Amino acid sequence: MVPHLITALTGPINELEQRILESMPAIERWFRLEWMEHTPPFYSSVDLRNAGFKLAPVDTNLFPGGWNNLTNEMLPLAVQAAMAAIEKICPEAKNLLLVPEAHTRNTFYLANVQRLKQIFHQAGLNVRLGTLDESITEPVTMALPDGSELVVEPLQRHRGRLGLKDFDPCTVLLNNDLSAGLPSVLEGLHEQYLLPPLHAGWAVRRKSNHFQSYEEVAKKFSKLLGMDPWLINPMFAQCGQVDFSEGEGLECVQTQADALLTKVRRKYKEYGINEKPFVVVKADNGTYGMGIMMVRDAKELADPSRRTRNKMSVVKDGQQVSQVIIQEGVPTYERMNDAVAEPVVYMIDRYVVGGFYRVHAERGTDENLNAPGASFVPLAFAESNQLPRPGAKPGASAPNRFYMYGVIGRLAMLAASYELEATDPDAEVYE
Known part of the structure; x- marks a missing residue:
């Protein structure tokens, strides 16, 4: 069973798919060598956009939720990958403490926590949940729609260890x-592994650092395949000291958006693409599809509406937006039952373990789909996504398409690895 997709199966994406399939041994060897030098994030998910002429990641999450949207068929892959990840970090591990989002009673999110608990339990670990919510002082039982329960307990710190x-x-x-x-309860832990590390959190992490690292990875990979990195890389710019509510720093955003739109137009002309380019302005940190706007003409930024200012001023947990990334907009031409769709790839350690389509019936091909009203359809791998069919025509075989998604997802994961190394506050700096 493979989702029925209506994709733009013409033009360069077929060439890209063909090139990736033909280069599979070289690609897998290249990844193998990269992982000898770099440590993959413990787990990650990557939002991709397939424009028919371009396939690129637009966001990489290092604390992925949504594990409940993966099918049961994907569980064995996830459990194997979890085993490999734990073995590398702490081979003698017995106990795993899972720290979920605080203050949440969202049943979809709790189902995601339940699925994570299941994966690591089946990987051979005792898994318990500890919350950062200081108002919880006794174990709390939460009921899930399927009749199961989760118990969340207050964290305890003792002699520099968390448990x-x-x-x-x-x-x-x-x-x-x-x-x-x-x-502070997570800082300076004694002989315990904290995954992902603190500097992967949105209090510190910046999307612009990630896409800087991704650009480097895309160039290396494209050199291997002898192709234009633009086909897999969204161009971007960054602005600091921005305050949408006060209208400060917007000249920088307008200038950078204008310059980026010009660059994209040039690329569209080079490839004979008849589309109106757009850019996406979004908070340089944060998630949940908050603090995002689409811009087709930089003049729109000269005097944004009050609604836009309010939307762009704060992100999750009421955090003020002071830095933004301006990213080349990649339209998505995948559809499912007439609704616009985009693939999301899930990974544990260096392995692709599954994914799903984020589908939104009320959004257009050039809009953010991570918004209320989105639904999720599993990428139901009829066969393993790691086993493409070399003989099949590009675009004709779902395993081939999924293999390509997996390659681009892993490039973004490798970029996250570069990014975390570059931003590690404890890394030794060699002059």
Whole structure:
């Protein structure tokens, strides 16, 4: 069973797919060599956009939710990958402490926590949940729609180690993106692994750093395949000291958006693409599809409406937006039952374990789909996405298309690895 997709199966994406399939041994060897030098993030998810002429990541999440949207068929892959990841970090691990988002009763999010707990339990670990919500002082039981329950317990810190009552874990896994700041209870842990590290949290992390690293990865990869990196890389610019509510710093955003639109027009002309380019202005940190606007003409930024100012002023947990990334807009031409769709690829360690389509019936091909009203359709791999069919025509075979998604997803994951190394506050700097 493979989702029925109406994709723009013409033009360069077929050439790109063909080139990726023909170069599969070289690609896999290249990844293998990269992973000898770099450590993959513990887990990640990547939002892709397939424009028919271009396939690129537009966001990489290092604290992915949505694991409940993966099918049961994907569980064995996820469990194997989790085993490999834990083995590298703490082979003697018995206990895993999972720290979810605080203050949430959202049943979809809790189903995601339940699925993560299931994956790591099946990987051979005792998994318990500890919350950063200081108002929780006793274990709390939360009911899920399927009749199961989750117990969330207050965190305890003892002699520099983080745990729960009668539970001392080797590894602490965050499924909380730290948008609200870095909690002191997580700092300076003694002989415990905190995954992902604190500097991966949105209190510190910046999308512009990630896409700087991705540009580097895309150039290396494109050189290997002898192709234009633009086909897999969204161009971007960045502005600091921006305050939408006060209208400050908007000249920078307008100038950069104008320059980027000019660059994209040039590329469209080079490839004979008959589209009106757009850019996406979004908070340089943060998630949940907040603080995002589409711009087709830089003049729109001269005097944004009050609604736009309010929307762009704060992101999750009420954090003020002071820096933005201006990113080349990549339209999505994948559809499912007449609704616009985009693939999201999920990874644990260096392995692709599955994914789904984010589908939104009320949004256009050039709009953000991560918004209320979105639904999720699993990327139901009838066969493993790691086993493409070399003989099939590009675009004709779902495993081939999914293999290509997996390659681009892994490039974004590798970029996250570069990014985390470059921004690690504890890394030794060699002059």
